[in-house]
Amino acid sequence: MVLNRREYMAALLARDDDSDVNCGSGGGATGSTGLRIASVFIILTGSMFGALFPVLSRRTRWLAPHIPKGVFDFAKYFGSGVIIATAFIHLLDPATDELGSPCLAPGWSDYPYALAIALISIFMIFIVELIAFRWGTAKLAAIGVTHDAHGHGGGAGAHAAHGPEGAQDRMVLSDGTDAQDSGSWKDEKNPHERDAELAVLTQHPSSVVDSVLTQIIGVAILEFGVLLHSVLIGLTLAVTDDFITLFIVIIFHQMFEGMGVGSRLAYMELPQKYYWVPIVGALLYGITTPIGIAVGLGVRTTYNPDGTTASIVSGILDAFSAGILIYTGLVELLAHEFLFNKEMMTASNGKLAYALCCMIAGCGIMALLGRWA
Template identity: 30%
Template sequence: MLAADDSGDDKGPGVPMGGPSLTDIPLAILRAELERRGYVGIDSRAGDGSADGNAPDGSTCGSGERTGSYNTPLHVAALVLILVLSTFACSFPIIARRFPRLPIPRHFLFLSRHFGTGVLIATAFVHLLPTAFISLTHPCLPRFWNKGYPATAGLVAMVAVMIVVTIEMFFALRGAKHVHGSEYDTLIDEGAPYHETSSIPLVNGDSRGGVQLGKVPAGILFHSVFIGMALSVATGTSFLVLLVAISFHQTFEGFALGARIASLIPALFPASSPKPWLMAFAYGATTPIGQAIGLGLHNLYDPASTAGLLMVGMTNAFSSGLLLFAGLVELLAEDFLSDKSYETLRGRSRIEACIAAAAGALLMALVGAFA
């Protein structure tokens, strides 16, 4: 018995007549014995800083017992809610663009496009990159991740940027023209008439334009699956908080993506093309797909397991690199800093565009406090 090993004769007058109690045993000895018997896991070691983060396997990672019972009908309802909300948010700018006779102000499309730029940049800086660092430096992971090279998330994001630059150069060397983001302002500026044809130079074979647009959805869709899985395995109060936060997250993000897709009509997508609708539906369905996976595997999948942490961390890091390049270089810089932008975006329009971009970034950053 532990109590017998630590008994002594100098316990003082406060010791009960029955002998020494558990409170008389040094905490370090108690913890060592409990760990030896397997009752104390990684949480207690990480909490007092005694662990060195060198986990030989994934057995110590995990969320442990979940609080609250699993309510399957509620999670199914959440899946439907996110599907409808995400799809509508992404489709709304496309609807406004495809049907110009609808009573939607042209100026609204102009502002929504720049609002979306801020949302995408905040998604990379506030949502994806910090989450990647947290996941890949979790104390329960092997020592390499949290002690040996804790900058892995930054490295993966940088590699993603380099890959994008390489792809850009490949298409540029093949003669594809660059489609400047600022030139799209002429399509959706206030009072601009809608025409089936456009003076904007089209991309040769639409290849490079597809690559430019592809970086934004790719950066968004990768992490959306894991957002859905995390929501479906949550229970109790944490589920409700996540549901509200993810609803706002998907709305802002979908609106941002939809605004960018709409700006390419008809320059890249003909007026009758189904591709914008398919892209909107793909965005709307990605998080529910993750939710469906989480529903089926909620007893098996654990976001805090070794595999879960590494998978989410790597994916979010790569996605953040894609969105950082697309948001800063191809959207923000070309919309506000290119030579063409100073011709097409002047005076009050430039101020309004800057305010819209800042508002999108701030609102998405606020959502980052909860999801």
């Protein structure tokens, strides 16, 4: 909560009699050293599983044919809900608390800085994507290819920017073959329309590059916000007093958040030479929190998560990450998977209800975890 000046002074006076408020520069907790070290590997396993499973399930010949399409749909919509809840419950609220800490100077209580930083972050990401789309659309138009960012129309670029929405039927597996050839992907597109698209891609290979660029920009923005959050989580876990509770919660937190990132990565439609991008993205997510824990263990004799500097840095980074995930969750995922997705708008009521229930379930579970972390 952001404190006004009177509340700040009251909290400052109360702090003198409250030993629980720690604004010094001393180190964090030093107990449970063995379990804290083990947490590096346990959380690494959970994070890797959550992020890599959707990617490998959709892109490998040995696994893709055995996973029903409903599993992909569940992971996609459940993960979208997780990302939205992470933005509001696990990032924006902590940022507000950190930048409203009674340990900070009175000026921090004069304005809701956490909300302002999140707002700036949202507009920064919007402007970056706007410039990228205008540049990409102009490049495609120059070679005679129509690009529809919402995925309503046909053409080679119709689904380029947002993989999940009405995803292209052509999908490249890690061994360089099409998933449709392995029987893992149902071809629902008109053959003439498919032939026309493939002809365009063959005649204008630069359009593939533009499509790859727009997809990578979108996913990179999402990963950037999530990775900042993951580093802070790991750092906090390494030095917190309430280690056991936070450790258990973060195992599930990272696995569910990894599912959200992984499902986003899995639905990227890339040429064969870029098939490694989603895998690298999943691996990067998987190692980030363990790296944060390892760094925290290394500096836990000097790093105080309740200190003034730590509160400011964590609050700013959390608020900035919150803005990224709010934009990504509401615009890139929620709007483009439902409102701007022709397939979803014409889907049966049952399919729409299932997708909404999966998304709400992901959001609800992640919000519930916010009770402890």
